[in-house]
Amino acid sequence: MAKITASVYTSHVPAIGAALDLKKDHEPYWQPLFKGYETSKQWMKDNKPDVIILVFNDHATAFDLTMIPTFAIGCADAYTPADEGYGARPVPVVQGHPELACHIAQSVIQQDFDLTIINHMDVDHGLTVPLSLMCGEVEEWPCPVIPFAVNVVQYPVPSGQRCFNLGKAIRKAVESFDKDLKVQIWGTGGMSHQLQGARAGLINLDWDKQFIERMVNDPADLATMPHMDYVREAGSEGIELVMWLIARGAMADVAGGAKPTEVHRFHHVPASNTSVGHLILENQ
Ligand code: DHB
Ligand code: FE
Numbered sequence: 001m002a003k004i005t006a007s008v009y010t011s012h013v014p015a016i017g018a019a020l021d022l023k024k025d026h027e028p029y030w031q032p033l034f035k036g037y038e039t040s041k042q043w044m045k046d047n048k049p050d051v052i053i054l055v056f057n058d059h060a061t062a063f064d065l066t067m068i069p070t071f072a073i074g075c076a077d078a079y080t081p082a083d084e085g086y087g088a089r090p091v092p093v094v095q096g097h098p099e100l101a102c103h104i105a106q107s108v109i110q111q112d113f114d115l116t117i118i119n120h121m122d123v124d125h126g127l128t129v130p131l132s133l134m135c136g137e138v139e140e141w142p143c144p145v146i147p148f149a150v151n152v153v154q155y156p157v158p159s160g161q162r163c164f165n166l167g168k169a170i171r172k173a174v175e176s177f178d179k180d181l182k183v184q185i186w187g188t189g190g191m192s193h194q195l196q197g198a199r200a201g202l203i204n205l206d207w208d209k210q211f212i213e214r215m216v217n218d219p220a221d222l223a224t225m226p227h228m229d230y231v232r233e234a235g236s237e238g239i240e241l242v243m244w245l246i247a248r249g250a251m252a253d254v255a256g257g258a259k260p261t262e263v264h265r266f267h268h269v270p271a272s273n274t275s276v277g278h279l280i281l282e283n284q
Helices: 014-021 031-035 038-046 098-110 125-135 160-175 205-217 227-234 236-249
Strands: 003-010 051-056 071-074 078-081 116-118 145-150 182-188 261-271 274-282
Touching: 003 125, 003 160, 003 236, 014 125, 031 261, 038 125, 038 261, 038 274, 051 125, 051 236, 071 098, 098 145, 098 160, 125 145, 125 182, 145 236, 160 182, 160 236, 182 236, 205 227, 205 236, 205 261, 205 274, 227 236
Parallel strands: 003 182, 051 145, 051 182, 071 116
Antiparallel strands: 003 274, 071 145, 261 274
16 A cells, blocks of 8 residues: 655745756855755655655646636646746656556545646746755656645635645545555645735744644644734745645544654745745654
């Protein structure tokens, strides 16, 4: 049977991708940020998954205002890095896992979550920056990836509770796939940031730290937090954090299993306009 072995949580700032691609990662501004991911890159090598379910948000790259799926799962063979205005990032094409993705779609839709099926999509920084942070500069990504897109750009966006429940459904789906696969689930985006309006530049590190603490130790309670709290405390783009609850909802303890082991926790402020947060949890 397939198993969720671990969950990874990380911010996805586009400037992080640009810093890597333009070889600025050793500059004083960026060095402390990338240092925080050294442990994570080693952990990825030591704990190579067979598949990553990568929960992310598209930033009006693949989906624009003509169509806005709340939840969408990538069932394609491969996904090309998108041109977000400065040319595509020079990173490998992302290989998909259509067989597991289609199984998850079948199972999760039968569990009453409406998913949009994606058969073709270019992937933006929401997906490629977390891969770069966790894998470094590579010729190819370490394993196939199932992109799982969540609308956190255009209201109405899904609640934290719905995201948490969706994570539970994804775990059931993975565990009913009859191949021995080690599956990681990643929740990406956040932490506090606001890119426009009167509060542009907002960062709330204390709140972010508390969010991670609750994510580790009391995710069911964290899932009840209303949107307004995210937006007020973490800024308009802080709402990206609801995606972390999908990954957390897929962990074993939520279904009555053992508490996960915390492998790594890291904060860094700022990267571009964003407070960067990162967490790795392993199922026992
Ligand atoms: C920034 C952060 C984001 O999450 C994003 O999607 C775009 C820009 C930033 O901090 O610059
Ligand atoms: Fe973003």
